[in-house]
Structures are given as structure tokens and as C-alpha cells.
Amino acid sequence: MVKSAPSPIASRKPSKVEGIKENSNFLREPVATEILQDTTHFTENAVQLLKFHGSYQQDNRDNRTKGQEKDYQFMLRTKNPGGLVPPELYLALDKIADEYGNHTLRATTRQGFQLHGILKKNLKSAIATIVKNLGSTLGACGDINRNVMAPPAPFKNRPEYQYAWEYAQNIADLLTAQTGAYYEIWLDGEKAISAEEDPEVKAARQRNGNGTIIHDNEEPIYGTYYMPRKFKICVTVPGDNSVDLYSQDLTLVVITNKKKQLEGFNIFAGGGLGRTHGKEETFARLADPIGYVAKDDVYDIVKAIVATQRDYGDRTDRRHARLKYLINDWGVDKFRTQVEEYFGKPVEAFKPLPEFKYHDFLGWNEQGDGKLFLGISIENGRIKDEGSFQLKTALREIVEQFNLPIRLTSNHNVIFYDIEPDSKEAIQDILSRHGVGDDPSKIEPLVRYAMACPALPTCGLAITESERAIPGILERIRTLLDKLGLQKEHFVVRMTGCPNGCARPYLAELAFVGSAPESYQLWLGGSPNQTRLAQPYTEKLHHNDLETFLEPIFVYFKKSRKSKESFGDFCDRVGFDAIREFASTYEPQTANGISKSRHRVNLKEEVYSKLKEVAESQGKPMTQLVTEALEVYFQNLS
DSSP, X not given: OOOOOSOTTOOSXXXXXXXXXXXXXXXXXXXXXXXXXXXXXXXXXXXXXXXXGXXXXXXXXXXXXXXXXXXXXXXXXXXXXXXXXOHHHHHHHHHHHHHTSOSOEEEOTTSOEEEEEEOHHHHHHHHHHHHXXXXXXXXXXXXXXXXXXXXXXXXXXXXXXXXXXXXXXXXXXXXXXXXXXXXXXXXXXXXXXXXXXXXXXXXXXXXXTTTTSOTTOSSTTTOTTXXXXXXXXXEEOTTBOTTOGGGSSEEEEEEEOTTOOEEEEEEEEOOBOOOOTTOTTOOOBOOEEEEEEEGGGHHHHHHHHHHHHHHHSOSSXXXXXXXXXXXXXXXXXXXXXXXXXXXXSOOBOOOOOOOOBOOOOOEEEXXXXXXXXXXXXXXXXXXXXXXXXXXXXXXXXXXXXXXOOEEEOTTSOEEEEEEOGGGHHHHHHHHHHTTXXXXXXXXXXXXXXXXXXXXXXXXXXXXXXXXXXXXXXHHHHHHHHHHTTOTTOOOOEEEESSTTOTTOGGGSSEEXXXXXXXXXXXXXXXXXXXXXXXXXXXXXXXXXXXXXXXXXXXXXXXXXXXXXXOHHHHHHHHOHHHHHHHHHTOOOBOTTXXXXXXXXXXXXXXXXXXXXXXXXXXXXXXXXXXXXXXXXXXXXXX
């Protein structure tokens, strides 16, 4: 029998969170006791367990008053495999947002919804309402498999998309926590009405598979300690990277035969983007190809990979606990060998795949069975009513009137599907009356492909602004591009308030990662299709210096790009040395086209070489280093 215990590599003491999980009676205590107490917040131990139930305790920093208790409130996150939101669930969430929340919904980058601003006294009612309307928050957070993603496009004439949806749901079911704690705490023990689980999934959960399950345990797959850290899975189809597949712990790619019948799955593993500033041992990493399995073996290979991370992942250092670090430390071959030990046979060779492309599926589209689907762009995922822009009201009216299901996208947009063609005009009228567009060609491209995390004021990890800052940042970038004669250019921009990477900035062409109040790391060089990691270009860029800093980079791009080369591909091709060198001698253009005069000084070759070396190591332009050094020198003179 394999025990879900601290990793064999860990002769060190397990982390505090491991102890909290061990002593929780499978996620029950102290949450079950504290939810009954008339308090505004939970204790630290309960907060750690509350995540498994789909909620984060937060403090609205905008409302902090010195000497007063924190403004405690809760974020609830739904778990929607493949992004599916039934109409009754959407209407329930819309109502909860108004009755208990901050009157907004937020579509997440993992195809779920978040509700913000819920008070502790209303938490139980909110969760119970979600569950009774075909939803769940169980496992949306915590050290467990999170929401299983899949391409959101409802192509009924492309079976591979239907397989992706089917197996996203089945794998989500396979890895759902089996503890009764969720229903005991939030529904007083009443089991939810839900779709019948696939018999193959139920059988696979109990099938031992060379030590993948823990016998006589309430959690046969997770065991007493659950996972060392969160675990993220997606299922996609060849060529479709609408799910950022390289950022996942585990990705399954549907493989069909010439008759479009399912044959099996290619497997990627070891992706992950979370990192910590100043901790070089933490890093973003792309998933590696592992191999291929036939469709009959898919649940067993998923269990084998989960068991490998469960039993060998680092339980002593949570910064080193994700699957990406295990694979990075071991190497793919050793990892594959251990997986095969649990799996019981060799993994087959990886099947050839086409190049992956990003798709957002916005606008009106045929879904292949005579019906339509409509992708609506949701800026930063925030569904709200604001002035003449009444997005929340418009979406509610569409669901109420047409009873349409929704698929959320990984770029926090919304897709309505199964639309009868004769309903199109009425839906367009609802959107138009509420100031919402349905034509993606009319969206500013920088906005269309951008993402930002919520950050301030509620995220406890946020160092600086993100969601509230990015509209202004994008407007300034567009103004700068227009000024430089790059009116037709756009690229993938992402922003986060901290380095944990919830908006997946490390796959963007240009990304801002919060590093200090009002300041960001700048990352460059990801691909337009999110298949290559960006790299840090500078450690701290104050938002007031954005135009001055970016102008030489954009000018160099304009002068030296290849035909039709994207900004991210350009940065990756020429390299940061060349970009910094160009920026160090760049002379900004005035409105009349005359270069501003710049003072120059000559340096000895050895001094210049040292300056260049230090500038590269610190990610700063050489002129910035010289200016900083001279300022210190003159201060010492006085």
C-alpha cells in the first residue's frame, strides 16, 4: 500500500500546511466549527482549508482604517470543467453577486467564475445556492486538482472538440475530492443533485494500478495529505492553444483517426508559471512532452502522474512543491520511468502534432449543426454594469430570455452557444441596448488579447495594481505605437500584481509583473500563440516611465523586424543585448521629427565592457546605471 505521506526526498520537517491538512479530518476542521461562530473571519488554519472548499479570505485594502479591524470578505470561485456554465447556474451567480457580493462577476483565466465581497455570515448560503443550481466550488482552490480546462468552442461537427469536453468533465470527476466534508459543512449533509458519473470513471478511481490508490481511506487518490500543491489539468485538441496548454501541470491532447474516432491522447506535463521575486530557485516553466496512451488507459495514466506528484513532490517547501520542480529536478526520463511504474507498462511514443495556435472564438460563428455561437469579449473578465455600459444586465437578459448555456474561455471571455439563427437579431438588440458590442473587429486589438489579474484591493498577494491599471496602460501603449507609426501593430499584453502569474504573464509578448508599489518587472519575448516563455527584461519599471522606456524598444522593432514578424518573435530573435544596445544610444524624436540633443561622454573600453556586463545582469539600460552612479557621486561631493 502506497501512503500519501511526505515525499521520500523529504527528511526535513513537512511544512505547516501539511500538518493542517493531516489534522483536518479530511478538510472538515476547523472550518466546520468556525462557520457556526459569529465572527467576521476564520483563523489561519481554517483559511488554509477553506481554499479546498473554493474560497479565499481577503481584506479590502481600499477600506482599511488605522486601528480598525481588517475589512474581511471572501472570494468564491466556481469549478466548471471545460468552462461549462448551465443557464440556471449563471442566473444564480448573477443573483448572489447582487445579494451577497460586490455586484460583479469575474470570469477567471481557468474557465470559472469568481464572486468577490461576500461576508462570512453569507458564505454558507452562497455556496449552498451554487450547489443547488448545478454548480460547485469544491476543489476550485487548494492543494488538489483545480478546474480542468478545455477549448470552449462548441463545434458540433468536429468530434475532437466534443471528446475534449467529455474527458475534461470525466477527469474532473475522477479527481474530485471524495470527502463528505463539503456537503456536511455547506449543505448540512444533503448530497447535491448532479449528473450521473461515468461508470468507467467510478471504476478507475478504485482501480489500484500498482499503488496509485490508498486503500481504506476516505480519499483513495489523494490520501490524508492531498497534493503537495495545486495541480492543473487541461484537455485540448491538436493545434488549439486556447487553453495555454504549456502552462499546465498535465495536458492531454485528443488524438483521433482518419474517421475522427478517438484513439488516445498525447501527454504533456510539468508546466507552471508561479514564481517569487528574488528567489531564483522559483521559475516559470513550459510543460514537456511525455508520451502517448490509448483512450482505454487515459484514467490510469492520469492517476499515475497524480500519484507520482503526490508521493514524490516536495512537502517541506511549498515554493518547491509544484510538479514542474519535480520534473525539472528529475528530468523527463526519470519522471516517465516513475509514472510507468505506477501505470504498469511503458508509455507509448508521442504522436506528431501540428503547430499550436491561439484562438479566442469571439463574434458570431457557425457551430456545425445549423445553430450559432457568440463569443463576447469581457475586458479583464469583469462582468458589471457601469454607466451606459450594462454588460451584467445584458448577459442576464440573454440567459433569461433564451435559456442558453455558456462556455467560459481561458482569456476570461464568455461564449453563448446552441443559438437558433432566428434569435440572432434579438440577442444583438439586447447587447446594443446595453452598450455591448458583438463584433470583435471593433475591439482595440491590444485590449482584445490582453489579460490582467484582479490584484488590489482584495488579493492578499498583490504588490501593486493590475486589473484597475491595465486599461490606462494599454491606452498609453496604443498612443505610443501610433506616435511611432506603428498604428497597425498589436501584441499579447498581460499584467499581474505579483509574480505568482495568475494572468499567465510569462507567456505574453509583453508583460508587466508587479514588483513594487506602482512598479513592474517587464517581460518580453513570448510568442503570439503562447508557446514560448517570455524573459525578464528589467526588474523595476515605474509606471510613470513607461513611454520613455518602451519607445526605443518599439522603434528598434519598427526598424529591424522581418516581414510580418510579431513583436514577441522579434524580441526573441534579436535578443536583449541588441535591444539594450539600441536603447542606450537611442535619441527620442520630437513632434517635428528633430532629434532631441543628448549629451555624450567617452568611456574606456574596459569600463564600457564592465558597464554593459552589470547592465545586463541587472536588466537595466546602461544610461540608467551611469545616471544612478553619477547621482550618488555628486551627492557624496556635497
